[in-house]
Amino acid sequence: DTGVSQNPRHKITKRGQNVTFRCDPISEHNRLYWYRQTLGQGPEFLTYFQNEAQLEKSRLLSDRFSAERPKGSFSTLEIQRTEQGDSAMYLCASSPAGGGRSGEAFFGQGTRLTVV
Amino acid sequence: GDSVTQMEGPVTLSEEAFLTINCTYTATGYPSLFWYVQYPGEGLQLLLKATKADDKGSNKGFEATYRKETTSFHLEKGSVQVSDSAVYFCALGALGRRFGAGTRLTVKP
Numbered sequence: 768d769t770g771v772s773q774n775p776r777h778k779i780t781k782r783g784q785n786v787t788f789r790c791d792p793i794s795e796h797n798r799l800y801w802y803r804q805t806l807g808q809g810p811e812f813l814t815y816f817q818n819e820a821q822l823e824k825s826r827l828l829s830d831r832f833s834a835e836r837p838k839g840s841f842s843t844l845e846i847q848r849t850e851q852g853d854s855a856m857y858l859c860a861s862s863p864a865g866g867g868r869s870g871e872a873f874f875g876q877g878t879r880l881t882v883v
Numbered sequence: 884g885d886s887v888t889q890m891e892g893p894v895t896l897s898e899e900a901f902l903t904i905n906c907t908y909t910a911t912g913y914p915s916l917f918w919y920v921q922y923p924g925e926g927l928q929l930l931l932k933a934t935k936a937d938d939k940g941s942n943k944g945f946e947a948t949y950r951k952e953t954t955s956f957h958l959e960k961g962s963v964q965v966s967d968s969a970v971y972f973c974a975l976g977a978l979g980r981r982f983g984a985g986t987r988l989t990v991k992p
Contacts, residue, residue, distance in 0.1 A: 771926070809887075809972050809982030810927070858927070874927040 771875035773859050779881045780849055787845045788878045792861030799842050800872060801834055802858040803827065810858055816842060849882045856880075885910040889973045889983030896963055896990050904958040904986045906947075906973035916940075916949050916956040917974040919982070927972065930958075963990045 772791040780786050792799050797818050802810035813832070815823045818839035828834075831849075836842040846853055856879050862872040890905040908916065918930040918940070931940030936951035945960045956973060968990050973983040 807984065809889075809974070809984050811982070812980065860927075872929070876924075876926045 771859055771861050771873050773857075773875035773878050775878055776876065777879045777881075779883060782851060782882050783848055785845065785847045786849060786880060787843050788857055788859075788880075790842045790844070790859030790861075790875060792841070792859070793873055794840075796861035796863050796873070797839065798862045798864065798872075799836055800860045800862075801842070801844050802860065804856040804858055804877070805854075813844075846880075849880075851882045854880055854882045885914065885976055885981050887973050887975055887981050887983040890986050891984070892986040892988065894986060894988045896988070898965055898990055898992050899962045900990075902958070902960040902963045902967075902988070904971055904973075904988070906956045906958065906983060908954050908956065908973075908975050908981075910954075910975055913951065914975045916947070917980065918945070918947055918956070918958050919972040919974060921970045921972070921985075923969070930971070963988070965990045965992055 774789045778786055799816045801813040803813055804810045811827055812825050813828050814834050816836040819836050831847045834844045856877040858874055858877045860872040860874045886909045888907050915934045917932045919927045920930045921927050931942040931947055933940040933949035936949050939946055939948045945958055947956050947958045949956055968988055970985045970987045972985045974980045
C-alpha cells in the first residue's frame with residue numbers, strides 16, 4: 768500500500784466555482800479525517816468518517832462544504848461557491864479502528880487550493 | 884475548548900546542538916498528546932505520542948514527557964542533525980485532535 772493518496776495535488780479555481788477533492792485512504796483503515804491548513808498554522812479538524820458514516824463535523828465546515836464517503840473507501844470533499852478565504856491546504860488522514868486514540872493517523876500530502 | 888500553544892519559530896540550530904520545542908495545552912480530562920513532523924515536500928508523520936500522565940514518548944532520538952502538573956509536552960533532542968530540519972507540530976486529543984501552529988526547525992551543518 769502506498770499510503771493515503773490525495774488528488775489533485777494542486778487546484779487553482781476562480782471565486783464562485785465549485786471544486787471537489789478526492790482522498791483514498793490506506794485500504795484497511797475504516798476511519799478517515801479531513802483537515803484544513805492555512806499558511807503558518809497547524810491543521811484544523813473539519814470532519815471525520817467511520818466507514819461510510821460521517822460522525823463528526825467541525826463548525827469550520829460551513830454549508831458550502833460537503834464531504835462524502837459513499838462506500839466506506841475513498842472520500843470526496845466538495846466546496847461550493849468558493850471564496851478567497853477557502854484558499855488553504857486540505858489534508859486527509861486515515862487510521863484503523865483503534866488508531867484515533869493511539870494517534871496513528873496517516874496523512875496524505877494534501878491538496879493545495881488557490882482561489883483567485 | 885481544548886487548545887495547544889506551541890513555541891513560535893523559526894528555530895535555527897547548528898548540528899549537534901540540543902533542541903527544545905515547548906508545547907503547553909489546555910484540555911478537559913487527560914487527552915493523549917502527540918508530536919507530528921512534516922519534512923519538506925512530505926505529509927505529516929506521527930513522531931511520538933504519550934497517552935497518560937508521566938508517559939514518555941520517544942522516537943528517532945526525540946523525547947517528550949506528558950507533564951500533567953504543568954500541562955506541557957515539550958519536545959527534546961540531545962543532538963540534532965541536518966536531516967531533522969522540518970516543521971514540528973504538537974497536538975492533543977484523539978479523533979478531532981487539536982494542533983499547534985507548528986515550529987519550523989532548520990539545522991545548519
